[in-house]
Amino acid sequence: MKRHSLLIVDDEKEILRSLSLTFMQDYEVFTASSGVEALAILEQQDIALILADQRMPEMTGAELLTKAFQINPNAIRIILTGYTDTAALIEAINQGHIYRYITKPWDRQELRITIKRALENYEVVLENQRLINELQIANDQLRDENNLLRREIDKDLHQIEIIGQSEAMQQVFAAVKRVINSPVSILLTGETGVGKTLLARYIHYYGPRKNRLFIEQNCGTLPETLLESELFGHKRGAFTGAIQDRKGLFEAADGGTLFLDEISEMSPGLQVKLLQVLQEGKFRRLGENDSRQVDVRIIAATNKDLRAAVEFGRFRVDLYYRINVFPIHIPPLRERMDDILLLAQHCLNKHRWKLNPSISTFSDEAIQSLSRYDYPGNVRELENLIERALILSTGDQIEDGDWLPVSLVELTGLSKAQLVERAQIKRLLNLYHGNLVQVAQALKMSRTTLWRRVKEYCLQSDSVRDPDVSE
Numbered sequence: 001m002k003r004h005s006l007l008i009v010d011d012e013k014e015i016l017r018s019l020s021l022t023f024m025q026d027y028e029v030f031t032a033s034s035g036v037e038a039l040a041i042l043e044q045q046d047i048a049l050i051l052a053d054q055r056m057p058e059m060t061g062a063e064l065l066t067k068a069f070q071i072n073p074n075a076i077r078i079i080l081t082g083y084t085d086t087a088a089l090i091e092a093i094n095q096g097h098i099y100r101y102i103t104k105p106w107d108r109q110e111l112r113i114t115i116k117r118a119l120e121n122y123e124v125v126l127e128n129q130r131l132i133n134e135l136q137i138a139n140d141q142l143r144d145e146n147n148l149l150r151r152e153i154d155k156d157l158h159q160i161e162i163i164g165q166s167e168a169m170q171q172v173f174a175a176v177k178r179v180i181n182s183p184v185s186i187l188l189t190g191e192t193g194v195g196k197t198l199l200a201r202y203i204h205y206y207g208p209r210k211n212r213l214f215i216e217q218n219c220g221t222l223p224e225t226l227l228e229s230e231l232f233g234h235k236r237g238a239f240t241g242a243i244q245d246r247k248g249l250f251e252a253a254d255g256g257t258l259f260l261d262e263i264s265e266m267s268p269g270l271q272v273k274l275l276q277v278l279q280e281g282k283f284r285r286l287g288e289n290d291s292r293q294v295d296v297r298i299i300a301a302t303n304k305d306l307r308a309a310v311e312f313g314r315f316r317v318d319l320y321y322r323i324n325v326f327p328i329h330i331p332p333l334r335e336r337m338d339d340i341l342l343l344a345q346h347c348l349n350k351h352r353w354k355l356n357p358s359i360s361t362f363s364d365e366a367i368q369s370l371s372r373y374d375y376p377g378n379v380r381e382l383e384n385l386i387e388r389a390l391i392l393s394t395g396d397q398i399e400d401g402d403w404l405p406v407s408l409v410e411l412t413g414l415s416k417a418q419l420v421e422r423a424q425i426k427r428l429l430n431l432y433h434g435n436l437v438q439v440a441q442a443l444k445m446s447r448t449t450l451w452r453r454v455k456e457y458c459l460q461s462d463s464v465r466d467p468d469v470s471e
């Protein structure tokens with residue numbers, strides 16, 4: 001067992017020498033002949049017990065021990081004193097700065113026993129503290145893991161089923177098959193609601209990492225420092241509010257998968273750190289000097305044009321290439337209309353049990369309507385529509401009716417070619433923020449024609465901006 005260190009303080013050389021001799025055999029002994037000298041030693045050494053004479057010039061023993069308490073609150077503090085000094089010590093003892101006092105002249109054997117007992121006490125205190133710390137750390141880890149598991153718990157793992165018979169989805173499946181067993185990073189692109197998150201989960205839960213965690217983090221919802229600490233963790237004190245060390249998602253996902261949604265929103269500073277993990281598997285917790293090693297599969301997703309973000313200087317080109325090693329694009333639902341009925345039936349089966357169990361199919365008219373709509377919100381919109389229909393329907397099938405979006409009802413008369421054109425105009429309106437001049441240019445169409453189409457296709461609400469054209 002490690003020898004404890006004692007610090008003996010007395011202005012009389014003789015006493016220092018004799019006390020040293022008493023304890024040298026059992027302990028590491030430091031001596032000081034003044035309070036100032038003693039404090040200097042305390043700063044440097046890991047002292048378990050201080051034995052100080054009360055009567056010293058400049059600083060009394062009680063004063064010294066009060067200061068020593070600030071430097072090392074765990075050290076046992078004992079004072080040596082004559083009977084006449086006792087009154088002066090009472091305050092210090094009451095404040096808890098002094099463990100006990102020993103009156104002069106002392107009995108050598110008794111002094112030995114006192115010190116031995118005090119150190120046993122000291123060990124118990126230290127051990128307790130160590131256990132409390134360990135408990136605290138274990139507690140924090142449990143809390144973190146709990147939070148991560150809670151993120152996953154709502155999601156019924158059996159619902160990771162991807163529907164799609166269209167040529168476009170078959171290509172997606174083929175791509176997934178090629179990459180699922182490798183650790184390569186994947187970039188999922190596609191409009192919102194096409195199934196990027198679902199596909200990321202699929203890749204994790206059907207791949208070799210399924211027994212470790214799948215962790216999802218949106219890069220667009222947190223301010224930079226918070227996101228950094230969330231992803232990489234932090235050391236206690238790294239910033240205000242960092243009251244203890246904390247593991248980040250990269251560590252938590254070690255061996256598993258980290259899904260970084262809306263990757264285009266990541267700040268330049270974090271992009272550098274992400275690039276480093278991708279290249280070397282290494283990163284640092286905030287406020288820490290040493291780097292840590294992890295093995296995490298990254299799946300990133302974006303509904304933006306990352307290439308354009310690179311051109312605008314908002315996304316690092318090196319990170320772009322590193323992340324884009326294996327891109328998988330999920331096309332919008334309107335480009336794979338032959339998946340709609342399968343998806344609609346899938347959504348019906350998924351939600352009928354909790355919403356309206358007596359309904360199991362769609363009427364022919366409802367099917368007609370479903371296949372005519374363009375779904376700007378993709379599968380998510382289709383799913384919401386069907387949930388709404390389930391709530392509103394009576395009888396045993398979903399009928400054509402109120403649950404259909406207004407535009408869908410208005411569009412029922414349009415031919416397939418018109419629907420395709422409508423979708424194209426809608427996409428461009430989105431891209432050019434409703435600027436008709438630019439959209440007309442892109443379509444090589446006059447502005448007047450474009451405006452007529454916009455009205456015909458019920459697109460006026462899509463934030464159209466054009467000062468020259470108005471009704």
Ligand SMILES: Nc1ncnc2c1ncn2[C@@H]1O[C@H](COP(=O)(O)OP(=O)(O)O)[C@@H](O)[C@H]1O
Nearest residue numbers: 161162163164192193194195196197198379380
């Ligand atoms: N091919 C699909 N098969 C079954 N459900 C799908 C499919 N694509 C999307 N979904 C469902 O549609 C909803 C939106 O998908 P999500 O993955 O969140 O889209 P994104 O992440 O691209 O915005 C989810 O409820 C998802 O389960």
Ligand SMILES: [Mg+2]
Nearest residue numbers: 196197198261
């Ligand atoms: Mg998503």
